[in-house]
Amino acid sequence: MxxxxxxxxxxxxSVAIDAAIWLYxxxxxxxxxxxxxxxxxxxxxxxERCSRFLRKGVLPVIVLEGQGGGRSxxxxxxxxxxxxxxxxxEVRQLLCSMGIPCVDAEGEAEATxxxxxxxxxxxxxxxxxxxxxxxxxxxxxRSLHLADRSVGSECELWDSSQxxxxxxxxxxSLIAAAFMAGCDYDLRRGAGDELSSGSNGVRGVGVKxxxxxxxxxxxxxxxxxxxxxxxxxxxVDRSEASQLASQGGHCRGCKRCGHGNVSKKIHGKLGCxxxxxxxxxxxxxxxxxxxxxxxxxxxxxxxxxxxxxxxRTLVRTASNASEDSSSSRGARAVVSQYRRHVRVRHxxxxxxxxxxxxxxxxxxxxxxxxxxxxxxxxxxPLHFELCLxxxxxxxxxxxxxxxxxLQDWARKANLRFCPLSAKRKVGSEGTPAPYVLVTWIASxxxxxxxxxxxASVRRARMSLARDCRLLGQDSLxxxxxLAAWKTILTNCPEHIRRDQEALLSWGRDRDLDLIPVAAIAxxxxxVKVWWRHCESGEHEAKVAVIVPSTEADTFGLVVSEKASxxxxxxxxxxxxxxxxITDFFRRPGAATQCTPSTQSQxxxxxxxxxxxxxxxxxxxxxSPETPPRRIAAPQTPPRAGVADAVADAVKTPCKRKASDRxxxxxxxxxxxxTRRRFQSDLLTNAVQHDASKPTP
Numbered sequence: 185m186x187x188x189x190x191x192x193x194x195x196x197x198s199v200a201i202d203a204a205i206w207l208y209x210x211x212x213x214x215x216x217x218x219x220x221x222x223x224x225x226x227x228x229x230x231x232e233r234c235s236r237f238l239r240k241g242v243l244p245v246i247v248l249e250g251q252g253g254g255r256s257x258x259x260x261x262x263x264x265x266x267x268x269x270x271x272x273x274e275v276r277q278l279l280c281s282m283g284i285p286c287v288d289a290e291g292e293a294e295a296t297x298x299x300x301x302x303x304x305x306x307x308x309x310x311x312x313x314x315x316x317x318x319x320x321x322x323x324x325x326r327s328l329h330l331a332d333r334s335v336g337s338e339c340e341l342w343d344s345s346q347x348x349x350x351x352x353x354x355x356x357s358l359i360a361a362a363f364m365a366g367c368d369y370d371l372r373r374g375a376g377d378e379l380s381s382g383s384n385g386v387r388g389v390g391v392k393x394x395x396x397x398x399x400x401x402x403x404x405x406x407x408x409x410x411x412x413x414x415x416x417x418x419x420v421d422r423s424e425a426s427q428l429a430s431q432g433g434h435c436r437g438c439k440r441c442g443h444g445n446v447s448k449k450i451h452g453k454l455g456c457x458x459x460x461x462x463x464x465x466x467x468x469x470x471x472x473x474x475x476x477x478x479x480x481x482x483x484x485x486x487x488x489x490x491x492x493x494x495x496r497t498l499v500r501t502a503s504n505a506s507e508d509s510s511s512s513r514g515a516r517a518v519v520s521q522y523r524r525h526v527r528v529r530h531x532x533x534x535x536x537x538x539x540x541x542x543x544x545x546x547x548x549x550x551x552x553x554x555x556x557x558x559x560x561x562x563x564x565p566l567h568f569e570l571c572l573x574x575x576x577x578x579x580x581x582x583x584x585x586x587x588x589x590l591q592d593w594a595r596k597a598n599l600r601f602c603p604l605s606a607k608r609k610v611g612s613e614g615t616p617a618p619y620v621l622v623t624w625i626a627s628x629x630x631x632x633x634x635x636x637x638x639a640s641v642r643r644a645r646m647s648l649a650r651d652c653r654l655l656g657q658d659s660l661x662x663x664x665x666l667a668a669w670k671t672i673l674t675n676c677p678e679h680i681r682r683d684q685e686a687l688l689s690w691g692r693d694r695d696l697d698l699i700p701v702a703a704i705a706x707x708x709x710x711v712k713v714w715w716r717h718c719e720s721g722e723h724e725a726k727v728a729v730i731v732p733s734t735e736a737d738t739f740g741l742v743v744s745e746k747a748s749x750x751x752x753x754x755x756x757x758x759x760x761x762x763x764x765i766t767d768f769f770r771r772p773g774a775a776t777q778c779t780p781s782t783q784s785q786x787x788x789x790x791x792x793x794x795x796x797x798x799x800x801x802x803x804x805x806x807s808p809e810t811p812p813r814r815i816a817a818p819q820t821p822p823r824a825g826v827a828d829a830v831a832d833a834v835k836t837p838c839k840r841k842a843s844d845r846x847x848x849x850x851x852x853x854x855x856x857x858t859r860r861r862f863q864s865d866l867l868t869n870a871v872q873h874d875a876s877k878p879t880p
Contacts (some may be wrong), residue, residue, distance in 0.1 A: 363515055
């Protein structure tokens with residue numbers, strides 16, 4: 185499993201983690217050991233990984249190795265912990281200050297992890313050891329890695345129910361196969377309690393043969409009892425298939441026609457009397473007929489060739505196990521270790537959860553790894569995660585709609601930071617990211633100035649942003665709607681897309697805010713899609729996105745034609761406008777409506793001679809044949825001086841004479857003229873222009 189699929193599987197779940205795996209991985213990173221030492225490298229690895237697990241919504245339950253249990257019964261182990269586990273004390277102190285559950289195992293950590301899943305405390309076991317399944321773990325995550333970016337997360341999921349369904353091996357069958365192929369707990373001791381020199385497992389038996397033998401032992405009903413009996417030399421399977429496998433034998437019939445137990449006199453190259461041929465025989469085997477020899481008939485009655493082959497494997501394995509006298513003691517030791525009862529501590533309620541962390545103690549634990557100035561920045565992601573969790577679960581809903589009320593509530597709840605808003609990031613391919621970027625402010629800052637943070641620190645889960653109602657109008661953004669469109673078109677089955685109620689339910693299960701509901705055709709190849717809220721079911725009339733019509737057809741939306749989708753030619757539009765104007769003037773009273781009101785007319789004294797004469801003609805007091813009065817043109821008053829000349833030159837430079845313009849352009853600009861030089865030249869030119877005019 186890779187990418188967001190891993191985080192979707194683990195969000196809201198608890199994982200029992202074998203601390204020995206993380207300790208070993210920390211001490212294998214030489215660059216960390218070189219800078220921080222073995223203990224410092226372990227503390228750094230546990231802090232960063234636990235912080236990342238919490239931000240992904242996963243509760244890590246760390247199980248530390250113990251000195252008791254079955255450690256002394258392992259072939260390559262001892263009761264005393266080695267140098268690899270020297271950092272367990274500092275790691276335990278770190279986990280307690282972070283508020284993360286830490287469990288001390290009696291012996292092996294993988295046995296306690298499996299017991300936690302059997303008790304229902306944890307949902308998964310994170311370990312690279314296959315023994316977790318043998319101890320009874322239901323689901324094991326191998327090579328689990330949660331990255332800052334969801335794309336880099338990966339793991340292997342081993343589900344015991346899936347193994348049983350596909351391979352036919354349950355827990356007891358896996359224990360039997362582990363003994364025959366060789367395991368850590370095959371510690372054979374003699375009568376004097378000394379270590380036996382016998383080989384590990386059953387001689388000559390590999391993994392494949394061990395699994396086939398375990399399947400045959402499961403047929404008996406009690407796999408482990410049959411295993412011990414087989415190791416003691418007792419015949420386990422007394423079926424007809426086992427007897428045929430012990431006796432041996434082979435097919436004695438014809439490979440072409442299937443006639444068996446016949447002599448060559450009546451069956452050979454000269455023909456077959458049973459087939460009725462003179463040359464050769466009929467291809468009855470190729471046509472599907474079975475062989476009629478005595479051995480093949482017995483094999484068919486016993487269950488077929490595969491059943492005989494499996495019984496032969498069991499007989500061979502039992503024969504090899506009986507040759508070694510120590511196999512019986514090894515089988516009993518393996519069964520007793522893997523089937524033993526492991527005690528799990530059940531503390532007070534709330535132990536297996538994360539609610540807060542002790543900042544003072546955590547700074548002390550991290551002082552050996554980080555500088556004092558860098559520790560507050562390292563703790564910011566934990567503060568943000570805690571704020572979002574408490575606001576989503578404890579804050580009253582009426583406070584979430586107001587930033588001021590939310591900030592006051594966060595200040596009273598002793599929260600250092602307060603979320604302001606959130607924005608969902610959309611990838612380059614148009615797919616929405618499985619996280620949001622939250623904008624933060626300090627709870628004590630009344631100015632509400634957003635904090636300058638990196639994108640990796642601002643990341644938060646989508647579920648927390650919805651619980652805190654931080655998204656707001658983010659779901660109505662066109663890029664978010666297009667990303668939701670592609671997600672539904674890619675992941676939603678066709679029969680669900682064509683049913684609105686099923687699509688609403690599908691969108692709620694996947695935390696979608698809006699789903700497409702209808703479409704309207706715009707232009708060739710494009711349609712506008714309208715949306716509907718998943719929670720309330722109401723239609724959203726404010727937003728719409730434009731998508732290709734091919735995608736709308738693939739989606740299954742009902743596309744309706746818009747009334748004004750086909751635009752009329754321009755000539756028809758102009759003709760329609762002219763017709764509307766004509767119809768307006770033909771209406772009764774249209775001339776009265778167009779006549780200007782007397783209240784809006786200007787006084788007669790303010791009218792010019794031409795306007796006064798036009799009014800007299802309209803009123804009938806002046807005949808149209810009367811010659812019009814001569815209207816004297818207004819005379820331009822003479823210019824008063826230099827200021828008027830400058831104003832005329834600046835405002836209307838195009839009215840100057842052509843000779844002046846030519847004379848002005850012919851001047852050779854020696855140096856580049858500054859603004860003051862340009863104003864001086866302009867003033868000089870204006871004075872010359874004013875002096876050239878005749879005096880009135």
